[in-house]
Amino acid sequence: MADYPLRGSSQSKHTQIAAEKAKQAAEESFKLGNPAMAVEQAFAALDLNPKLPMVQNYITAYLVHSFASILTFCKKKKKDDTLVLYSILFIEDCSADVDEATIRKHYKEIALSVHPDKNDSAAAEGAFKIVRQAYETLISRHRNRGRKTAGRRW
Secondary structure (H helix, E strand, C coil): CCCCCCCCCCHHHHHHHHHHHHHEEEHHHCCCCCCCHHHHHHHHHHCCCCCCCCHHHHHHHHHHHHHHHHHHHHHHCCCCCCCHHHHHHHCCCCCCCCHHHHHHHHHHHHHHHHCCCCCCCHHHHHHHHHHHHHHHHHHHHHHHHHHHHCCCCC
């Protein structure tokens, strides 16, 4: 049987169907406990159809869960988890110069994209809680660091 190239709306329709199936596969992968595969499937859906509704929010929620597993590992090994907390909020500049306003801005942006009312992914509710915890931890550490440096007299 010869392969005939699809033309016009047929190609577009088939691509949309494939993108939707990839999005569904991403959800199934997450539900099976594999957020890394969910991220791959969701990116495949995005590649097939960049206009596919909500897929970017799905990816954000899956990535938050992936970062949370790294956070759990850091806590078990009693390692510094600051960089992972910044990653959960998608803050790239993890230097000591990050201020509360930057942390708050990133928190609001990420929390909005993973909020269960705005994101119907199975990962959304858990991701929202993880983002909230990361925000609270970073703000607390930032304020404590400010108190420690304010108390010093040189």
